[in-house]
Amino acid sequence: MAALIxxxxxxxxxxxxxxxxxxxxxxxTTDTFRGEASVFSVLEGFPLLxxxxxxxxxxxxxxxxxxSVGSMAALAGVVAVKTSSVGLVGALVIATAMGAAIGALQGxxxxxxxxxxxxxxxxxxxxxxxxxxxxxxxRPSQLTDFTVSDPLLERYGIFSASSITALVVFGVLGLFxxxxxxxxxxxxxxxxxxxxxxxxxxxxxxMVVTFALSGACAALAGGLASLKGGSAAPQNYADLLLAGxxxxxxxxxxxxxxxGTVLNVALGVAVLSAVSxxxxxxxxxxxxxxxxxxxxxxxVVAIEFTATRLGRxxxxxxxxxxxxxxxxxVPT
Amino acid sequence: xxxxxxxxxxxxAGGARAxxxxxxxxxxxxxxxxxxxxxxxxxAVTPNFLxxxxxxxxxxxxxxxxxxxxxxxxxxxxxxxxSLGTQQSAMAGCxxxxxxxGSGWAPVFAIxxxxxxxxxxxxxxxxxxxxxxxxxxxxLAAGAIIFGVVADATNGGIVRVGAHPVSWGNSTIAGxxxxxxxxxxxxxxxxxxxxxxxAGRRMTLAxxxxxxxxxxxxxxxxxxxxxxxxxxxxxxxxxxxxxxxFGQATIQSLGTLTIDALAAILxxxxxxxxxxxxxxxxxxGAVLIAVIANVMVLNDFSTGGRLAVxxxxxVVVVILxxxxxxxxEVR
Numbered sequence: 001m002a003a004l005i006x007x008x009x010x011x012x013x014x015x016x017x018x019x020x021x022x023x024x025x026x027x028x029t030t031d032t033f034r035g036e037a038s039v040f041s042v043l044e045g046f047p048l049l050x051x052x053x054x055x056x057x058x059x060x061x062x063x064x065x066x067x068s069v070g071s072m073a074a075l076a077g078v079v080a081v082k083t084s085s086v087g088l089v090g091a092l093v094i095a096t097a098m099g100a101a102i103g104a105l106q107g108x109x110x111x112x113x114x115x116x117x118x119x120x121x122x123x124x125x126x127x128x129x130x131x132x133x134x135x136x137x138x139r140p141s142q143l144t145d146f147t148v149s150d151p152l153l154e155r156y157g158i159f160s161a162s163s164i165t166a167l168v169v170f171g172v173l174g175l176f177x178x179x180x181x182x183x184x185x186x187x188x189x190x191x192x193x194x195x196x197x198x199x200x201x202x203x204x205x206x207m208v209v210t211f212a213l214s215g216a217c218a219a220l221a222g223g224l225a226s227l228k229g230g231s232a233a234p235q236n237y238a239d240l241l242l243a244g245x246x247x248x249x250x251x252x253x254x255x256x257x258x259x260g261t262v263l264n265v266a267l268g269v270a271v272l273s274a275v276s277x278x279x280x281x282x283x284x285x286x287x288x289x290x291x292x293x294x295x296x297x298x299x300v301v302a303i304e305f306t307a308t309r310l311g312r313x314x315x316x317x318x319x320x321x322x323x324x325x326x327x328x329x330v331p332t
Numbered sequence: 333x334x335x336x337x338x339x340x341x342x343x344x345a346g347g348a349r350a351x352x353x354x355x356x357x358x359x360x361x362x363x364x365x366x367x368x369x370x371x372x373x374x375x376a377v378t379p380n381f382l383x384x385x386x387x388x389x390x391x392x393x394x395x396x397x398x399x400x401x402x403x404x405x406x407x408x409x410x411x412x413x414x415s416l417g418t419q420q421s422a423m424a425g426c427x428x429x430x431x432x433x434g435s436g437w438a439p440v441f442a443i444x445x446x447x448x449x450x451x452x453x454x455x456x457x458x459x460x461x462x463x464x465x466x467x468x469x470x471x472l473a474a475g476a477i478i479f480g481v482v483a484d485a486t487n488g489g490i491v492r493v494g495a496h497p498v499s500w501g502n503s504t505i506a507g508x509x510x511x512x513x514x515x516x517x518x519x520x521x522x523x524x525x526x527x528x529x530x531a532g533r534r535m536t537l538a539x540x541x542x543x544x545x546x547x548x549x550x551x552x553x554x555x556x557x558x559x560x561x562x563x564x565x566x567x568x569x570x571x572x573x574x575x576x577x578f579g580q581a582t583i584q585s586l587g588t589l590t591i592d593a594l595a596a597i598l599x600x601x602x603x604x605x606x607x608x609x610x611x612x613x614x615x616x617g618a619v620l621i622a623v624i625a626n627v628m629v630l631n632d633f634s635t636g637g638r639l640a641v642x643x644x645x646x647v648v649v650v651i652l653x654x655x656x657x658x659x660x661e662v663r
Contacts, residue, residue, distance in 0.1 A: 119650050
């Protein structure tokens with residue numbers, strides 16, 4: 001148990017250090033990134049980047065990857081704007097439910113056919129983008145009644161209504177993943193799939209839940225951001241896959257599956273939104289943000305890889321020592 | 333406690349391999365059957381489809397995507413999935429080529445520089461991936477870095493050849509556009525390399541069964557780096573041909589290349605988990621997608637309609653092939 005807690009703490013240590021370091025660097029070089037304003041702008045990264053990263057992280061924990069999140073967010077944005085006449089909450093619920101349904105379908109296909117999730121989601125990435133263009137008639141959709149989205153722009157100190165929504169989703173999904181049977185199954189199929197199957201974890205359910213959650217998170221993110229902005233363009237959010245994956249992995253979600261928590265995702269999102277807030281305050285281009293995101297992503301993956309390899313080497317050495325100590329196996 | 337049998341870490345995603353024979357040629361036949369069916373439908377619904385000009389237009393559209401899809405196939409076959417940084421590298425090649433030619437370089441030297449630069453970038457990614465890092469994430473990150481660097485260097489503006497247009501940019505040889513000819517030659521070259529050379533067979537074996545390949549003394553690193561070199565050559569050709577043809581380039585050039593090339597590979601039926609597939613099929617996939625796009629343009633479909641149909645074709649083909657593969661396993 002103590003080892004488990006130590007292991008858990010270690011997985012948060014690196015992202016916390018990175019977050020503190022980025023925060024100090026950005027705050028000391030950027031006048032506008034101080035105090036309440038800085039916390040507010042970092043929290044504002046949660047509704048879009050954060051939710052997408054959360055959904056992606058769940059698929060990574062399950063040992064899969066959902067490449068269609070950007071297209072899903074764009075489609076949900078258009079759907080939310082088009083259905084805004086039913087009210088803010090109604091539009092968001094419709095968009096999120098659609099995302100969950102499409103995601104569940106993807107998960108079902110992946111589990112039933114044993115198909116590689118990359119293959120299917122490359123296809124749906126293209127398909128959903130096309131559907132988004134069709135749904136929006138190839139042009140940006142505008143909100144007709146701007147008062148619908150007013151509650152989203154409300155600010156409460158360091159929070160806004162949209163960042164509160166995102167944080168609530170983080171909390172609920174965190175509890176779901178950590179304490180429910182359905183949530184633990186996702187860790188099981190990501191950590192050791194064959195062993196999980198042998199131990200009775202169903203083939204279909206965890207995969208459906210994983211992709212439904214990833215679809216729903218991406219859809220809610222797209223819906224929130226588009227309603228807040230008052231319009232949804234069909235070509236939106238193509239870069240979200242990069243940023244979302246970078247945030248999830250920066251926070252310490254393991255690319256090898258089965259490891260990481262919602263808190264890891266939150267830390268990664270905080271780092272990445274601090275970086276982009278800092279770069280934006282300095283008037284840098286979006287392309288520089290991409291460059292920095294890419295560089296951060298490759299370094300964090302390289303660090304995790306090196307750490308894992310060193311750990312594995314130590315384990316092999318330990319096992320070799322144990323094998324020598326044991327008597328030879330008796331044939332049954 | 334029930335004893336859980338220790339499963340070997342073999343790639344279970346591919347499952348047991350079907351015996352050679354029917355399962356070998358069936359997917360290829362399927363791709364070409366779908367292609368022929370697509371052409372028949374196209375002729376039926378589109379009056380201007382079967383004209384020399386239109387066929388030439390289709391092949392021109394297919395060539396750039398086809399070259400890149402064929403070039404990416406060794407990466408996929410060798411078990412390194414796909415590259416999500418395709419557009420960025422080809423675009424960088426295009427921008428560098430146009431910028432060099434525009435500042436008075438002879439195209440030959442510009443091509444050499446582009447080729448060397450892209451191979452260097454490709455080898456770097458290949459080494460990282462061969463070390464065991466996830467290829468999808470690595471190429472996604474590398475693409476973002478390349479995009480950022482090029483955007484910074486060009487200030488997001490247009491680069492032009494200006495007073496030094498490339499004379500062979502839009503040339504045809506015996507009525508065949510240059511890029512179509514290069515697409516055909518490149519496909520034959522990569523196809524023969526993968527099926528007839530020891531290095532190519534090793535790539536396929538490494539993708540089909542990494543453990544066996546390593547036991548038989550095949551270096552996964554050499555195979556992966558080799559696949560990335562072929563990929564980089566294809567990207568350089570695509571970038572140079574695009575730059576020479578248009579005479580200008582921006583960071584938005586070749587904008588849909590990554591998606592189109594992946595769609596071509598998937599529709600061609602190359603399994604992303606490695607081992608199955610061939611450059612021929614990727615080339616067929618590229619032509620098929622170009623045919624679909626062309627028919628839809630001639631019938632006044634919008635961007636969205638084209639993307640939706642392209643995506644739907646990819647999803648349906650991928651699911652069908654997976655079902656066929658599973659059937660093959662059962663028998």
